[in-house]
Amino acid sequence: MDAILYGNGFNLLSENCPSWQDLLTNISDKDQSPILNGIPPTLQYEQVYLAPHSSFSNISDGKDETRLKEAVKRRLSAIKSNEFYDRLLNLGVTSFLTTNYDHAIYDNLENRVIDKNYAEKIYSIKRWKKVNINNLDYTIFQFHGDITNVRSIMLGLDHYGGALARIQDYVKGYFSEKIEDKKKRANSEGELSIAKRLTSKIEFDSINYGFTDNGTQLVSWIDAFFFANLHIIGITLDFSEIDIWWLLSRRARLLKNGYIKNQVYYYPTFPMSEIHCHLPKLRLLERMGVKVIYHKQTLDIEKGYTDYPKIYNEQIDNMERLINILP
Template sequence: MKDLALLIGNGVNAISKGITWDNLLDNLLAFCKDDCSIKDKQKPFPLFYEEIFLNAFKLKRIGKELALKEFIAQNVSRIEANEIHELIRNIAPAHVITTNYDFLLEGSEPQKNDGLVYENLYSIFRRYEIGTTTFWHIHGDCRSPMSINLGYEHYGGQLQKMRNYAASVPDYKSNRIVKRSLVKRLQQGKEFEIIQSWIDLFFVKDIHIIGLTLDFVETDLWWLLTYRARQLLYKQKIKFTNNITYYIPEAFVKTACFKLDLLKANGVEIKVINKAHGISYYKEILSSI
């Protein structure tokens, strides 16, 4: 086992056969019999999801949002595994954080959620322990369709929960978690014996961000990176020495230059890989960490 954390996005799935995000949008529109909502790259996906959902509800094409999210879970489950999923399991990192809803990284669907707090909608504690690796599905998963984070409202609620956990007293009934903010725990300067949430990892473990576009619609992750940087550089009340590294193919650097500038400002190291996005690209990254 390697004592590090990987933050893995849909890029690892994108090299597999199966449904793409563009396919998913087309399927959503067809499922809702929606001839009003028009796909456009200028529409941020979380807001476009809200447009699809609200139009479908107004036109009585669906009764509950659960039907839409169950449909999404079924579609996402059609993505096929590839050798990178297996390679990640063989590396056996201590933690795998993922924005993906499927269980391709685990290799099979887990039987139970091992989170310290039961969550139906949000994903602050959602985790699955398999072997020596803890898998954190931070945007929900297919076992619990309502947890799948797609819409603007869901992103807003997730961000609210994240900030409450980090900066104030967590408002959970569970007696299995420490009822102090993450900041207070970090200020005590004690080593974290128990990782309660994936949010903890951003302050105590080296994190390698792989296959994640990190579009600006990912408001939860951008907030966390900014919050971490402010604690370290501006408020300076917390000492932590972990590193966060973002990997990107060289061919994408020019179009992503503004995003890379923002990541650097937030204390994230950029590593450019001189390979096209694909199997060999991920193999080179994983062999280097």
């Protein structure tokens, strides 16, 4: 099966979509605690929240952080869909993972949501929704949270760290809602770990682990990194994305041991004239067994800007070609 992981790059192709910097700047106290440059985005968020003179610096009961995330929600709720989302939805793939919190892929039309699992309040190991668009059903895993539940919006390092711990539990076979299973965890060898599922073809009992049927072959979005041909596009893969990088690293270890059979593809969407800024990351991805698919677009010197629509169209063409030839 194929799955697509898309990021905020698709939103940035729509009008009036704020960049990460714009988003943080608009919700911060610009004069009291201006955004610090040169630090990871996750820590930029922590700075907005924790700066001594910030409006959101009172962390005694957590209500201020909810208020901060409500401000984020207001900025993201108005993002509209665009033709590039339409192209993704027409590739014949019905399983989507996203780092986006918004609902732009189905144009904010909540009547298109026909089923969902919103049981988790803060983290998103089990979170999914099924949407119907043009009489086709798509399953969407918003693993960085959903603006429907602002507490789930994953922004700062604290939230990323907690999410990574739960991802590690799932991959190692320790993720369970059962109290008796948690008591046995110290002596467990992870009988339902990803590694054992790959080597022993164990059927994962989703009911015992508190999961619900999402209509795909994926029990959790995490499975896509190990059991699906995963296509990653519209995301810069900043090193602050510790959850994604940990999963790619874990997959690379299993690949080295001969366990992995799936493919992971990364489709960069920066102009090729800027490739020197990204080479270390791209080389690392390739060493981790990720296939990097390059496009041919570059900076338009005469016009003085990057034609991102051309880049995305070419990369979606490349993705379509690979999806159609993969077994």
